[in-house]
Amino acid sequence: MDADADLAEAVRSRIEALCPILDQIQESTRSASISIGVLHHGEVIFTRSRGFCDVESQAPADSEKNYLLCSLTKAFTAACCGILVDEGKLEWTKPLQSYVQFRSVVDPVIGERATIQDALSHNTGLAHMDLTWLGVECDYILGKEDLLEIVSHLPPVHDLRSGFHYNNYMYAVAGLVIEQQSGRPCYLDAIHHEPSVLKEIPIIVSHKSNITTYAIGENTYSLAFARAMIPSTELKMLFLNGPQREHVIGRTSRPRLILYHNGVVLGNSHGLGDGPDWSAQAIAQAMFDLQPPIDFAEVSKQRAKTEYERYARVAADFEYLGNEERSKDRFNVNLEDYVGKYVNSGLKMTLDIRYDTAKSLIMVVNNVSSQCHRLSHFAGDKFGFLPSSRHEFVAREFIDWFT
Incomplete structure (x- = not known):
């Protein structure tokens, strides 16, 4: 067994030893199911599903079941754009209006100059206004055909490229660009047979804008990924549990740059806290032996009480x-x-x-x-x-x- 295989086995053993803690997190947060996947150098070294994908029918969860990916889909969007750039069908810095009828009646400069890179890095300056498209029961309350008209009326919160402002609408616009330039609505489905669909990775994962300006370590956004240097009190700003300024993983360990969004651990419910988030942090802590160790079973239990109230x-x-x-x-x-x-x-x-x-x-x-x-x-x-x-x-x- 070579050194890389030894390392993979050691990591797998650490995660397997963590399973009782992961079970406690799931119980505390009342998560119907939690599914986990860990890759090492392109190889899947650990998978685990526990709970029910449908509580009423008691259908067990497994790695073949569908889960809501939430903002992890942003990585797929950026990957599709990277493929189109590689094929010469798209340019990162060409205005969006070169591809779709994108405009801004409130700030014409944004309409004329905003690019696909601005859209994917949340740098357009347009307000997110998620509650104009997402209603209760996770229902959409607008039609796809109205997307560009609505975006044209989003108020700006600051000038183009002058600061980070999270905006899901702009990823929907990027989706329209992908459809327009590829000629198909599900681009990755059409090219799944290729050995690797990842193109333009240096552009996609590199720093584009500061999420916050006061962090000592890195707390930035690339195209579809947040970047953080741990230990960091700003880690998980984009998760439902929010930043954890008391429970900071790796306080005394060497700094590590991580790329994150929702993913790695998936759940199908949000009962008393974000169980997948706690699980992902616990797994990262175990994988890299981050010190001092945080008892995420206890943390999730405490947060569950707060969520209940x-x-x-x-x-x-x-x-x-x-x-x-x-x-x-x-x-x-x-x-x-x-x-x-x-x-x-x-x-x-x-x-x-x-x-x-x-x-x-x-x-x-x-x-x-x-x-x-x-x-x-x-x-x-x-x-x-x-x-x-x-x-x-x-x-x-x-x-x-x-x-």
Whole structure:
């Protein structure tokens, strides 16, 4: 057995020894299933699936089941662009409007000059506004045919190439460019038979913009990958658990540059914290013997309690702030004054306010049946649609960006 094989076996043994911890993480976070894959020098050295891909039918999870990849798909998008550049069908620094009808009515300079590289590095300066396309229950609330029109009306948060601002819309635009230049909607499917589809890798993985400007070590973004020098308090900024400033892996180990996004560990639910994230950090810690070791089973257990209390905190804030405003402004509400359709033609968004009962209103977003919310009076002329219970908050997959 050569040295490389010895190393692969040693890494595999470390991960296998970690399995009881991974099981505890899954239990703490109430993750229905977690699937893991680890590669070393292009070879799969470890796979593991535990739990159910469908809880109701008790169908077991395995490596052949489909999982939601989330932002790991950005790597596929960048890979497709790299192939097209290699084939001479695309240029990294050529304006997007050379390929699709991309424009910005708010900032014409962005429309005229933004490139595929700007789009993939989150450097266009356009606001992300994810809640204009993603509704509750993970439903899309707009049509693909409206994409370019909506993007043209996104407000800028800063000038082109003047700073990092995460924007999923621009990856959708990149997808249109891939379709246009390749002539097919599923480009990687059409070339899966090639030994390697990875092209332009130095461009794809190199630093393009700073995610933060205050980090001592690297905390940057390339094309589709975040780059971080560990140890780092900013690691996992792009994950649901958020940055972990108390639980920093590898505090006393030598610095290592990592490329990351969602992936390596996949899950099919988000119950009480991001189980796949904790699992991935635990695996990285074991693989590279990062010191001092963090007990991720205990960390995930602590975070699960915080996650369970999330709805109660939001509901308490909603009630407290509403009472504060109502105490300052005695406002008589006439529901009839609010009934009607509120339209933003640029963002292709319609909020339809209707009577639910004679004394209550509902709001339907973009005429999508799943996007129906019961409104409650907050204060003054403000209404909210806070779910009535934690069960509804979780079951309908409400997105809360702030707690």
